[in-house]
Amino acid sequence: MSATHAELRAATDDLRDRLADAAVAVDGVARLEPTLRNALRRLQAGTTVLAGGQAARSAADGIELHRRVAVVDVVDVHVDLAVTPVRPASATARDVRAALTRVLRESGLEPGRLAVAVLSVER
């Protein structure tokens, strides 16, 4: 039986929060960084269910995800980060992408486009 809109919305919110937690837990991540696009997305109330329940989009500070519900659920994620200079930003970004991939696979989802943008390096 397919999920109702309410179930899809709740599951997507939960997934977004787990992805955000996994990203912040990576060594070298200072915080998720809100962006203007991100702030405007958040003006929408919570998660938006699209295409008659076949997709959902969700945003919180520094993270956006787009979930396409098909035979296999594919999830695109965009994360904006501030990092600390304890290690190269490229290594931190790679580990964040790996953490996103791990959380998605553990959730039975297929990673789609995973974008990690380092917006600042803290001093």
Added chain:
Amino acid sequence: MADDTRLSCGRSIDDVWSHLDGAPDEHERSCPYCLEARARLLRLSDAAVDLRTSEAADPTLQPDPGFAASVMGLVRAEVRRGQAIPLDDDDEPGLTISEQAVVGLVWAAADSVPGVRARRCRVRVALRDDADDDAAERVFAGGTLVDVGLSLALQPGTSLVEATTLLRERVTDRVGEQSGLRVRRVDLAVEEVL
């Protein structure tokens, strides 16, 4: 150096905003950072005017002052962020770092060199020297290669050769250690002796 409202040319985004209604001044006419910032701010200004006009009659649609301030903070941050530089050699790069973040590393490196004051800075992805214009190909060699351009002022009595040699080393080291990018070239222009 750690002024988070500064564009890469050294001018504050608030300065650009303050006279957006008028013509660009002499510096702005020739500065790619200010021209880009003006273009972005003008688009934002036009959108804001449209919204304000359509919502002026409805007081319930007036934004909370705190929200407006946070949005303006985000606008300032995004306008000065510059291009996204790829961190990996994927065909479809998913890992990037903002030019402004790298400029911050260059300025920090310059601050550590006695007698040097950094000014405008530009960071660009290095392209193969032998590539055609139509097929510009970026170079990846254990990290994306970048070229850095930096203008600076020197304190009187500073040895030009020693200061610029040390500055090149520190820029290369700091950018490499803290971003994972590899610096191919550091072009320096001494604009002034203070």
